[in-house]
Amino acid sequence: MADVTLLRTGHQQPSWSDIPLDLAGMVLRLLPAYADRARFASVCPQWRAAARQLPLPPPLPLLALPYGTFFSLPYSKTFHFPGRRCAGYKTAACGKWLVFPRDNGRFLFDPFVGSIVMLPALSRVRLRPPNAVAKYVHDEVRNMTIAEPFSWMHLKEGEKVLTISKLIVCSPNLVAAFVGKNPVSQILVCQPGASSWSVRANDKVNMFQDMAFYQGKLYALAVDENLLVVNFGQDPSTGDPQVSRIGHVIKGDPWYTVVFPDNTMGKKKLYLVESCGMLLMVRRKVWCIVKEDRVMAMTGENDFEVFKADFEHSRWYGMPGDRIFFLDDQLEDFKEYAYDEDRTSVGVYNMKTREVSFPLPMVWNHEMISVTWLFP
Secondary structure, three states: OHHHHHHHHHOOOOOHHHOOHHHHHHHHHOOOOHHHHHHHHOOOHHHHHHHHHOOOOOOOOEEEOOOOOEEEOOOOOEEOOOOOOOOOOOEEOOOOOEEEEEOOEEEEEOOOOOOEEEEOOOOOEEEEOOOOOOOEEEEOOOOEEEEOOOEHHHHHHOOOOOEEEEEEEEEOOEEEEEEEEOOEEEEEEEOOOOOOEEEEOOOEOEOEEEEEEEOOEEEEEEOOOOEEEEEEEEOOOOOOEEEEEEEEEEOOOOOOOOEOOOOEEEEEEEEEEEEOOEEEEEEEEEEEEEEOOEEEEEEEEEEEEEEEEEOOOOEEEEEOOOEEEEEOOOOOOOOOEEEOOOEEEEEEEEOOOOEEEOOOOOEEEOOOOOOEEEOO
16 A cells, blocks of 8 residues: 555646647647637747747738727637737738838837837938939820829829828838829838838839739739739949839739619729739729719628739639638728718628628728738
């Protein structure tokens, strides 16, 4: 009996902190939500190290609301990042970054680790060529002076304030942005922390919709569904990045808005995304109805099509799909549109049945147009 008692008291129960890495990986792969993975990593240093070391599929994105709260899909309960002020951002940047105003400039904030990257003010733009001026020609047919072509220099001369409509962190040394006056803009680039942006001053401005950094190159998508590739070089005097050339990769075949006899119309929005190693164009049609000289976007009335960039044949190739999670933000860039409801949410589009559902009870008001996805 003495020996048995001695064995029992000397036996040590295994600790949960000693979980093998392969078993920890099996558990983490069953936790697609960012909040669940964060809770796993907070248990002890060993589990935190496992969460950092193991190769895992990316977690589901977060939904960021402009007053500083977040949703971690698929949960409908809000949370905050402890000790980090996330309220007041203006728009989403690339992946994990949020964009905040700073005096006449911007800064990027990573709420996951608390890091900050400063960006130049939009009033500080370095022209290429340095002595660029706006060019005008006389139109003999219309007997008027017109801009030829309409470039960054003409945007500067306008009375409206320039804004950033899209910003992407391509690398630790390169940030690109669509800057202009909706719906026209130009591509500006800078190095994080630099004192100025760089722009090709006399390039024709475009109606850019989206851009993505794919396989080491920056691609921009225009409203006419043309896909452009942006090549970079270095300023010989400063070493800062600059756009050296913008080339056409795919010529689009777009459709345009038509008002049908029942007073309905479809308004197009385009997205450029990387998925499963492919560069995809997502064409979204938001259905609207014309009522008493007002155009109202109908909440939840959306159609989606997905196209793969076929670089070999320079065309968009239609793709089948499963489901698309999207923000029911409708037409946040078009101030003249009204809405048939005051509230919006996260929608899911079934590409097989063409039906839209709202399975996640996340609701906010339409005026919070800067609600955005955030990718850990």
